[in-house]
Amino acid sequence: MDFFFAQRLILPASILCLILFTSPLFASETNLTTTKPSAYEVLEGYKFPVGLLPQGVRDYDLDPTTGKFAAYLGGSCSFSLEGSYQLRYKSIINGYISQGKLASLEGVSVKLFFLWVDIVEVQRNRDSLGFSVGIAGADFPLDNFEECPQCGCGLNCNDGKLEEVRTNPLVSSY
Known part of the structure; x- marks a missing residue:
């Protein structure tokens, strides 16, 4: 039972890590493209x-x-x-x-x-x-x-x- 419980946690945890690590990349790309000209x-x-x-x-x-x-x-x-x-x-x-x-x-x-x-x-x-x-x-x-x-x-x-x-x-x- 512990094995199945651990597998159920791995997928949501890996998705959460992916979101957390890639969101700064998206944020910096967004800021670069929305910078207004001088x-x-x-x-x-x-x-x-x-x-x-x-x-x-x-x-x-x-x-x-x-x-x-x-x-x-x-x-x-x-x-x-x-x-x-x-x-x-x-x-x-x-x-x-x-x-x-x-x-x-x-x-x-x-x-x-x-x-x-x-x-x-x-x-x-x-x-x-x-x-x-x-x-x-x-x-x-x-x-x-x-x-x-x-x-x-x-x-x-x-x-x-x-x-x-x-x-x-x-x-x-x-």
Whole structure:
């Protein structure tokens, strides 16, 4: 009788061991396949360069059906480019993204003369990006945005010099 009782326990015990030992494997495979792309990879998927966002984006939300997004930085961020363009990012950046266009943008501003104005739209036009502050805008070559600026010092933080940003000298109104 003990022999039959032992055989009845071996099958359920072996199934239980199989489940316990293989479940971490399934869990790790599941985590690898469900990891969402970074905010920078999402930008590239919509035909934008990664340098539109500063380093340090911690997370983001994106509704792919509407394009509504929010990107979360660790805090507010500001830096200068070319010594004349000062940019400021709030800790949360919102808007709508579609192929080659960021619209209804909130949380990014540029200092023009003595005023901070919000950048409300970014549009890719072949090899340039057009930035709109509402009634005016400016175009910049796409390759200016190949790397992400760093909060505090911008693009070239290693040697203390700011990297030059090429601009289109014409500022247009929309």
